[in-house]
Amino acid sequence: MSDDLLKQHRDAIDALDLKVLQCLNERAEHARKIGEIKGGGVIYRPEREAQVLRRIKDVNPGPLSGETVARLFREIMSACLSLEKPLTIAHLGPSGTFSESASVKHFGHAANLKPCVSIDEVFRTAESGDVDYAVVPVENSTEGAVGRTLDLLTQTPLQICGEVVLRIHQHLLRNTPSLEGIEKVYSHAQSLGQCHEWLNTHLPDVERVSVASNAEAARLAAADARFAAIAGDAAAERFNLTQLASNIEDEPNNTTRFLVLGPHDATSSGKDKTSLVMSAKNQPGAVHQLLAPLAERGVSMTKFESRPSRIGLWEYVFFVDVEGHSTDAHVVDAIEALKERAAFVKVLGSYPVAVL
């Protein structure tokens, strides 16, 4: 390419950057005005954010991919919203956990993060109003449900207002670039479970020790060359560790789903889910009877999970996700019918299906 041609394209980029800059600030000005109209009411509108991202993906002509433009607009909205009011998000810490990555994926880099020591603490912090929203893991495609989150959901006054789906890549991390002489591998129990086969093949005789978080495992490995950790990119970067082996999760589509909790749920975005928890009366065929109203009204179930109720021995509560919003006529109808049949029903919230 000649120097002339290069200069022409760079001049074009310089001119476009000025336009992009002007558009960004005009957009931010509108967001600030919207903030004034909201007048201290609810600032964050998950349904509107989902609609903005879906539209950008739909109308995107390329060559940038839909995923890429959605990620960029995620950050633009995050910056615009912070002019209305910066948000604070509680998540399972310390910094470097997948919960932190999920929080940033959903709220963008302009949000302030508040790492908490346990899932209980995340709920407590959000319930006390110390933060605006919370992000908690709820299920992993390899390891299944996160029981503590489900238990706390049944009692909390918080509502689910969003979901985040995060691909989970696990790495073997150490502060020295060799696989020799590892005495212990630290990680969170869920992550050890996700890499079970890899560990059996590559480090069969090394003791596996579960700790409170992957970030804690990385911290221990950073402090002592006898130890390795299994954790993700964020923890590797934060503790400056070498990746001795990358993407060691047994299941290639290893994915964790997180819920966003807050003082309100979301209004309808046009493509939503509703989460419910209920218990069946203790009699034969009760679960079948309980779920029949959904099928009869054409409400699709996207998740069904049972969990001991913790009240009576061998009694269970059921976590059910359905397609649609709790204000959609057929969902309203189905919930009414469920309330007649179930011993207990709680609507945990309606929220947009994850876009990113």
Ligand SMILES: C=C(O[C@@H]1C=C(C(=O)O)C=C[C@H]1O)C(=O)O
């Ligand atoms: C600007 C608004 O406030 C926030 C920022 C948004 C944006 O930048 O597009 C969208 C929804 C809200 O979370 C709005 O409600 O429209």
